[in-house]
Amino acid sequence: MKTPLALFVFSLGITYCFAAGPPTAGRGPESKIFDVRVFGAKGDGTSLDTKAIQEALDACGQAGGGVVKFPAGTYLSQPLTIRTETTVQLEAGATLLASTNQSNFMKVPGDWLQVKSGSAFIPFISGKGLTDVTFAGQGAIDGNGNKPKKRARKGRGTPCPARI
Numbered sequence: 001m002k003t004p005l006a007l008f009v010f011s012l013g014i015t016y017c018f019a020a021g022p023p024t025a026g027r028g029p030e031s032k033i034f035d036v037r038v039f040g041a042k043g044d045g046t047s048l049d050t051k052a053i054q055e056a057l058d059a060c061g062q063a064g065g066g067v068v069k070f071p072a073g074t075y076l077s078q079p080l081t082i083r084t085e086t087t088v089q090l091e092a093g094a095t096l097l098a099s100t101n102q103s104n105f106m107k108v109p110g111d112w113l114q115v116k117s118g119s120a121f122i123p124f125i126s127g128k129g130l131t132d133v134t135f136a137g138q139g140a141i142d143g144n145g146n147k148p149k150k151r152a153r154k155g156r157g158t159p160c161p162a163r164i
Contacts, residue, residue: 035071079104090136105123
């Protein structure tokens with residue numbers, strides 16, 4: 001059973017990264033920390049924290065890099081765009097949780113079961129031309145891919161968005 005699970009996790013692009021040491025982005029005493037709670041994230045698992053998280057990521061990028069910190073809690077989010085020179089620090093007990101609403105991950109609104117290609121989806125975490133990006137800490141990124149709401153037509157398979 002390990003192979004189907006591994007393929008499922010790989011197909012969603014879910015990445016868990018752990019680091020033993022301190023964050024590396026924004027090196028030196030001038031390091032900047034952008035706590036998502038300061039930007040308004042609740043981390044209660046039911047409130048949509050996308051706006052606050054994206055504001056923290058954007059502020060980090062505009063500052064030339066730093067650490068976007070997620071204290072313990074569950075942060076429900078729609079797709080996010082990460083910037084260069086950013087460390088996403090997921091503290092122990094922190095989970096960045098993707099929304100279960102499939103339409104949040106579609107480039108063009110419509111029925112996600114009618115999609116013919118994975119390229120029609122928006123990844124949960126994305127960025128372009130990135131350098132020096134780190135995911136660190138003892139928290140988790142949960143792509144929420146284990147809760148399908150509908151089944152695809154027989155013999156077709158369920159389209160699977162690339163979440164990261």
